[in-house]
Amino acid sequence: MSVLANEPARLLSNEPVGPRLHIMELESPHVAKTILPGQFVHMRVNQMADHILRRPFSVYRCDPEAGRIAILYQVVGYGTDYMAELSPDANPAIELVGPVGRPWGARMGGELADAGRVLLVAGGVGAAPLYLLAEQLAARGANVDVVMGAQTESALVTLSDYRDRLGIGVECATDDGTYGERGFCTGLAKNRMVAGCVADGSPYDLVCCCGPEPLMRIVSDMAAQAGIPCQVSMERRMACGVGACLSCVVDTVGGKRRACVDGPVFDADEVVW
Ligand SMILES: Cc1cc2nc3c(=O)[nH]c(=O)nc-3n(C[C@H](O)[C@H](O)[C@H](O)COP(=O)(O)OP(=O)(O)OC[C@H]3O[C@@H](n4cnc5c(N)ncnc54)[C@H](O)[C@@H]3O)c2cc1C
Numbered sequence: 001m002s003v004l005a006n007e008p009a010r011l012l013s014n015e016p017v018g019p020r021l022h023i024m025e026l027e028s029p030h031v032a033k034t035i036l037p038g039q040f041v042h043m044r045v046n047q048m049a050d051h052i053l054r055r056p057f058s059v060y061r062c063d064p065e066a067g068r069i070a071i072l073y074q075v076v077g078y079g080t081d082y083m084a085e086l087s088p089d090a091n092p093a094i095e096l097v098g099p100v101g102r103p104w105g106a107r108m109g110g111e112l113a114d115a116g117r118v119l120l121v122a123g124g125v126g127a128a129p130l131y132l133l134a135e136q137l138a139a140r141g142a143n144v145d146v147v148m149g150a151q152t153e154s155a156l157v158t159l160s161d162y163r164d165r166l167g168i169g170v171e172c173a174t175d176d177g178t179y180g181e182r183g184f185c186t187g188l189a190k191n192r193m194v195a196g197c198v199a200d201g202s203p204y205d206l207v208c209c210c211g212p213e214p215l216m217r218i219v220s221d222m223a224a225q226a227g228i229p230c231q232v233s234m235e236r237r238m239a240c241g242v243g244a245c246l247s248c249v250v251d252t253v254g255g256k257r258r259a260c261v262d263g264p265v266f267d268a269d270e271v272v273w
């Protein structure tokens with residue numbers, strides 16, 4: 001089990017990579033050595049006016065030996081706008097609490113470890129928290145397929161990492177049709193779950209999905225209909241990140257659960273959508 005720590009993190013790079021999208025690389029040895037796919041870090045930038053409030057981010061790439069992590073983030077408001085202006089030259093004071101939360105597979109009693117064929121469905125920056133999972137699954141020889149959706153081609157910033165670094169097959173859909181299928185990626189996901197997996201006689205053992213909530217709800221329904229276990233990573237605004245403030249609750253069949261400590265990964269069939 002990974003041990004939660006609060007560690008100062010050195011900013012190594014912070015580059016724009018797509019529309020309102022940036023990748024930040026940080027030296028953060030504890031997180032890099034201990035993070036599990038699906039867990040996240042709670043980031044504080046001490047110069048920010050509301051520096052008491054941390055922001056949660058998934059770890060996208062991780063190099064445990066070098067003690068480095070990368071975060072892919074979308075600029076949506078005050079905090080991420082401030083982050084996008086940070087330069088390594090200014091040596092900003094950044095602290096990360098992490099690793100936080102339950103990883104992919106944690107609730108499944110080992111099913112993830114046993115999964116031989118896995119479908120990952122990513123919407124927008126939801127491709128970030130699935131990358132470490134894809135890397136881990138590919139490293140132990142699992143058969144991984146990825147369906148990825150984005151608004152436009154230039155927002156598919158993780159595509160080359162999945163395809164070229166991991167050698168994983170990725171099917172894409174863009175809202176404006178500039179790459180792959182035009183429209184949402186739900187059609188591709190359905191084809192994979194229903195037609196794709198039956199065609200060669202080996203159904204998926206697991207579907208993991210991260211993206212906008214409507215996408216996760218639809219994928220969760222499709223997986224249920226296809227009889228495939230499904231996990232989703234729920235995004236909530238988070239204040240404390242340690243289970244104390246209840247700002248991040250998710251309605252589940254078992255009652256209200258805190259996304260920060262009981263999640264962010266949940267079994268899709270326990271979420272009340
Ligand atoms: C476990 C977890 C992992 C995440 N991983 C990533 C990641 O890898 N990359 C990434 O780009 N983002 C990620 N997010 C979302 C990210 O935390 C928010 O976008 C960020 O906190 C926004 O901060 P802000 O100050 O810029 O936005 P604000 O100015 O506070 O808000 C701007 C807008 O964003 C919405 N918003 C703010 N925080 C959240 C949130 N936590 N969830 C949903 N909507 C929010 C607000 O309602 C508002 O509409 C993750 C969230 C969680 C809970």
Ligand code: FES
Pocket residue numbers: 237238239240241242243244245246247248249258259260261
């Ligand atoms: S963020 Fe406070 S309980 Fe989850």
